[in-house]
Amino acid sequence: MISLQILGLEEDMNSLNIIHVAGTKGKGSTCIFCEAILRECGIRTGVFTSPHLIDVRERFRIDGINISEDKFLQYFWDCWNQLEEKATEQLPMPPLFMFLTILSFKIFISEQVDAAIIEVGLGGTEDSTNVIKEPTVCGITSLGMDHTEILGDTLGQIASHKAGIFKPKVPAFTVPQLPEAMDVILERAKELMVPLEVTEPLDCKQMKGLKFCLSGDHQLYNAALAVSLSRCWLQRTGNWEKVCQNDFQDSNLPDEFIRGLSTANFSGRSQIVCDSSLYSDCPEIMSENCGGELIFYLDGAHSPESMEACAKWFSNALKGYKNASQTSIGVVNAEESSENGPFLHESKTLGTFEKSCRQILLFNCLDVRNPKILLPQLVNECALSGIHFSRALFVPSMSKYTKVTSGASVIPSDLSGIDLSWQFNLQRIWEKIMHGKEMTPLLDKDFKIESKLMLPPHEFLYDNASKGGPSHNDFPCSAVIPSLPLTIKWLRDCVKEHPSTRLQVLVTGSLHLVGDVLKLLKR
Numbered sequence: 363m364i365s366l367q368i369l370g371l372e373e374d375m376n377s378l379n380i381i382h383v384a385g386t387k388g389k390g391s392t393c394i395f396c397e398a399i400l401r402e403c404g405i406r407t408g409v410f411t412s413p414h415l416i417d418v419r420e421r422f423r424i425d426g427i428n429i430s431e432d433k434f435l436q437y438f439w440d441c442w443n444q445l446e447e448k449a450t451e452q453l454p455m456p457p458l459f460m461f462l463t464i465l466s467f468k469i470f471i472s473e474q475v476d477a478a479i480i481e482v483g484l485g486g487t488e489d490s491t492n493v494i495k496e497p498t499v500c501g502i503t504s505l506g507m508d509h510t511e512i513l514g515d516t517l518g519q520i521a522s523h524k525a526g527i528f529k530p531k532v533p534a535f536t537v538p539q540l541p542e543a544m545d546v547i548l549e550r551a552k553e554l555m556v557p558l559e560v561t562e563p564l565d566c567k568q569m570k571g572l573k574f575c576l577s578g579d580h581q582l583y584n585a586a587l588a589v590s591l592s593r594c595w596l597q598r599t600g601n602w603e604k605v606c607q608n609d610f611q612d613s614n615l616p617d618e619f620i621r622g623l624s625t626a627n628f629s630g631r632s633q634i635v636c637d638s639s640l641y642s643d644c645p646e647i648m649s650e651n652c653g654g655e656l657i658f659y660l661d662g663a664h665s666p667e668s669m670e671a672c673a674k675w676f677s678n679a680l681k682g683y684k685n686a687s688q689t690s691i692g693v694v695n696a697e698e699s700s701e702n703g704p705f706l707h708e709s710k711t712l713g714t715f716e717k718s719c720r721q722i723l724l725f726n727c728l729d730v731r732n733p734k735i736l737l738p739q740l741v742n743e744c745a746l747s748g749i750h751f752s753r754a755l756f757v758p759s760m761s762k763y764t765k766v767t768s769g770a771s772v773i774p775s776d777l778s779g780i781d782l783s784w785q786f787n788l789q790r791i792w793e794k795i796m797h798g799k800e801m802t803p804l805l806d807k808d809f810k811i812e813s814k815l816m817l818p819p820h821e822f823l824y825d826n827a828s829k830g831g832p833s834h835n836d837f838p839c840s841a842v843i844p845s846l847p848l849t850i851k852w853l854r855d856c857v858k859e860h861p862s863t864r865l866q867v868l869v870t871g872s873l874h875l876v877g878d879v880l881k882l883l884k885r
């Protein structure tokens with residue numbers, strides 16, 4: 363790639379020991395598991411993931427933490443200026459994702475990481491990260507239907523893009539896939555003489571009693587893939603003997619691996635956050651009761667398969683909550699608590715009082731996704747576990763997909779011009795699922811509405827027509843709210859007025875929405 367040449371990185375690239383990860387779902391999580399395992403083995407790691415939730419520096423991790431602002435700015439401008447100096451009309455500046463990819467190579471080379479763990483941005487064959495000529499090992503996570511407008515609308519076509527990261531004779535691993543996808547992967551591996559192994563999901567018994575921070579059954583696939591990738595990386599770089607004297611069998615993980623797997627942590631993926639704002643004046647109550655009236659369950663699922671995974675995780679987390687509510691104390695990791703406010707993970711949830719609970723959905727998705735598939739998937743999967751959302755809120759995200767930085771997090775003063783037609787569309791789909799019939803349009807055709815009208819009364823969340831049943835009118839179980847900061851404030855106000863009810867808010871449909879909510883909860 364020409365930009366790499368300009369920056370003089372081509373040769374150094376070859377000395378990076380890279381784990382390259384493609385897939386539809388679980389790429390980021392797999393990379394983070396690899397990072398945690400390798401760090402436990404004493405390896406200096408660099409990780410490049412996408413997208414970010416709050417700050418672009420999340421995409422560049424060195425030794426388990428985001429790159430510092432100073433370093434980021436230094437490397438950013440160094441690359442930018444050099445490229446800009448050489449840019450011509452024929453050779454313009456690289457597009458955003460390509461630039462960030464090049465920047466990650468620059469950072470990892472300069473910071474002399476031992477292992478560079480690189481997540482594909484989109485697809486594989488044509489992705490900017492596919493300039494990697496000789497990775498140490500490649501991984502393909504679970505495949506499913508996403509980005510069909512770019513990758514093609516069959517699983518085979520999608521798999522073909524993903525397997526495009528394979529390099530001649532470089533070992534690769536994947537998880538069980540549908541035959542249509544697996545055939546393509548096997549074929550490609552054969553062509554390139556790639557030794558390919560299929561990794562079975564991890565069995566919790568292998569964890570010697572330790573739990574995952576990144577919970578959910580789907581993470582067992584990502585974790586198993588990460589185990590294979592990390593082991594192969596250690597073997598191929600001559601580090602294996604240092605870590606593990608014994609022979610390694612799949613059923614018997616080295617302690618370093620178990621510790622890494624259990625501590626790996628990734629914002630916005632099966633993450634539980636107790637809202638602390640209610641207790642900011644009174645920290646004692648906070649620690650005793652963990653702000654338990656308003657709990658956010660955040661997961662950036664946005665494809666049909668991941669929505670199913672998310673629904674299962676949420677349902678299990680609620681069950682876990684019930685079971686744990688009498689026993690455990692909410693442990694807040696010191697680092698997380700100072701940076702991100704109180705964090706809870708499923709295994710650590712607590713509550714000291716029995717309260718009545720209500721499940722609320724806070725949802726948005728990009729208009730390239732299909733909510734007619736995503737929303738029923740979520741509702742049906744939760745219903746299988748007896749979980750029913752009493753209300754759904756549809757709110758636009760603040761940040762835009764292509765933006766590097768997130769949008770402003772203050773409540774906008776003028777909401778009248780916001781186009782909410784997509785959110786009303788989501789609401790119509792929701793009400794159809796709940797009532798089995800079309801709803802009559804609530805508002806005039808262009809949906810440009812006045813903000814005050816858009817905030818439901820607090821009672822909306824609490825009246826007895828919960829569990830999806832109709833109350834005083836036909837369509838009471840959802841609302842469109844024009845701004846996310848307004849929604850969070852409204853939820854907090856609701857909870858202050860009704861301290862005996864616990865709201866369990868599932869935030870999903872978009873990583874951007876999840877990032878925006880996390881950002882608002884931090885303040």
Ligand SMILES: Nc1ncnc2c1ncn2[C@@H]1O[C@H](COP(=O)(O)OP(=O)(O)OP(=O)(O)O)[C@@H](O)[C@H]1O
Pocket residue numbers: 385386387388389390391392412413503504580581583584630631632661662663664667668669671672873
């Ligand atoms: N193995 C899996 N199977 C199904 N869904 C998964 C799996 N792993 C993760 N998910 C879902 O996908 C969401 C995103 O996870 P993650 O960031 O690890 O994936 P990704 O492939 O990097 O996603 P993106 O396309 O946003 O970059 C999770 O919040 C979860 O809902």
Ligand SMILES: [Mg+2]
Pocket residue numbers: 386508
């Ligand atoms: Mg994706």
Ligand SMILES: [Mg+2]
Pocket residue numbers: 389390411412413481
């Ligand atoms: Mg990702």
